[in-house]
Amino acid sequence: MNYIMKYGLEYNPFIKNTTLNIYESSDYKETLFRLNYLLDIKGFGVITGDPGKGKTTTIRNWSKTLNRSLYKVIYIPLSTLTVMEFYRTLASELGIDAYHQKSKNFGAIQEEISRLTNDKRITPIIILDEANYLKSATLNDLKMLFNFEMDSKDKALVLLVGLPILNNTLNLNAHEPLRQRITMSYHFSGLNKLEAKDYILLKLKRAGCLIEIFSEAALDAIINSSNGIAREIDRIVNRALMLGEKLKADVIDTEIVMKAYDDILLG
Numbered sequence: 001m002n003y004i005m006k007y008g009l010e011y012n013p014f015i016k017n018t019t020l021n022i023y024e025s026s027d028y029k030e031t032l033f034r035l036n037y038l039l040d041i042k043g044f045g046v047i048t049g050d051p052g053k054g055k056t057t058t059i060r061n062w063s064k065t066l067n068r069s070l071y072k073v074i075y076i077p078l079s080t081l082t083v084m085e086f087y088r089t090l091a092s093e094l095g096i097d098a099y100h101q102k103s104k105n106f107g108a109i110q111e112e113i114s115r116l117t118n119d120k121r122i123t124p125i126i127i128l129d130e131a132n133y134l135k136s137a138t139l140n141d142l143k144m145l146f147n148f149e150m151d152s153k154d155k156a157l158v159l160l161v162g163l164p165i166l167n168n169t170l171n172l173n174a175h176e177p178l179r180q181r182i183t184m185s186y187h188f189s190g191l192n193k194l195e196a197k198d199y200i201l202l203k204l205k206r207a208g209c210l211i212e213i214f215s216e217a218a219l220d221a222i223i224n225s226s227n228g229i230a231r232e233i234d235r236i237v238n239r240a241l242m243l244g245e246k247l248k249a250d251v252i253d254t255e256i257v258m259k260a261y262d263d264i265l266l267g
Contacts, residue, residue, distance in 0.1 A: 002245055003242055003245035007209065007213050007245070009207045009208060010207050011207055012241070013206060015234070015238060022061055023199045023203070025054070025195050025230075026195065027049075027053065027054060027058070027188045027191075028054065031047065031055075031058050031059075031062075032058070032062055035059070035062050035184075038157055039066075039071075041154070041183055041184075042154035042155070042157045043157065043183040043184075044146075044158050044159075044178070044183060045158070045160070045182065045183065045184040045185065046131075046159075046167070046185040047059065047160070047161045047162075047185070047186050048162055048163065048166050048188070049163075049164070049188025049189075049190070050163065050164065052229040052232055053188040053189075053190045053228075053231075054188060054230050055161055055188055060075075063075070063125065069122070070121070071122065071123050071125050072094075072123070072124045074090070074124065074125065074127065076093065076127065076128050077129040077130060078130075080130075080135075083102065083135065087102055087109070088105060090109055090126070091108060094112045094116075094124070096109070096112050106141075109145060110145065113148075113156055114148065114155065117155040117156075123155070124156040125157045125159070126157070126158045127159045127161065128161065129161045129162070131160035131162040131166055132162035132165050132166040133162070136169075136174065136175075139170075139175055140174070140175070142158065143177050143181055146158055146181075164187065189228070190227065190228030190229055191228040192228065193223055193228075196223040196228055196233060197219055197223060199233060200219060200222065200233060213241075213244075214251070214257075217254045218240070218254050218256070222236050222240070222257055235264055236257065236260055239264055240252050240256055240260040242260075243259055243260050243263075244256055
């Protein structure tokens with residue numbers, strides 16, 4: 001990674017495994033506000049957005065701030081599970097034995113949630129990522145599984161996270177009972193142009209960069225090519241840095257950015 005030295009960086013802040021650079025965009029702040037609201041009232045929440053706009057990163061960062069003596073966070077990313085697999089996975093994550101019969105898992109899960117909330121005063125938070133892939137049968141069971149008829153207050157927080165098509169699925173008549181239980185929803189719109197520029201410059205600054213690496217026109221080209229998607233910005237900037245070093249460019253211009261973008265498109 002000679003480009004790191006060339007451009008005066010302490011590390012590359014645009015690669016996927018970099019965890020030091022949470023950017024607090026308007027989407028990020030609004031989502032945290034709504035998640036904390038949901039934390040108070042519990043029930044079902046829905047977060048949607050196109051790939052790479054920061055849904056999962058925001059939710060994971062939020063969940064890490066929660067007091068583990070008050071909340072039990074369960075994150076299930078494999079939303080293509082069958083109904084039985086879902087029940088068994090949830091039972092296992094709750095720390096109880098999973099059964100081979102759905103009805104037994106159903107009862108055991110409800111009993112454990114009641115034990116956590118009533119006896120230990122711990123609120124379960126179940127995060128279902130890629131929920132747009134959840135099977136209809138699983139969605140149908142969610143309302144029943146987290147419905148405690150003797151209580152007027154929800155015992156758990158269930159968060160469905162997925163692509164925008166998730167909203168289309170939930171709007172089907174078959175899922176009306178579940179949709180009526182949704183108390184919070186938010187859609188990620190992505191970074192606007194000002195945020196996108198700030199995102200790039202702030203990441204560079206945090207990585208120790210003290211010089212101008214990108215021309216203003218190059219920054220505009222990155223922003224326009226990425227459509228406000230943070231993940232795409234990272235990919236373009238990362239490739240542009242590599243090309244800039246290869247071409248011995250002290251300042252990365254529009255031509256280098258567009259070459260980087262074309263390389264990405266070509267795979």
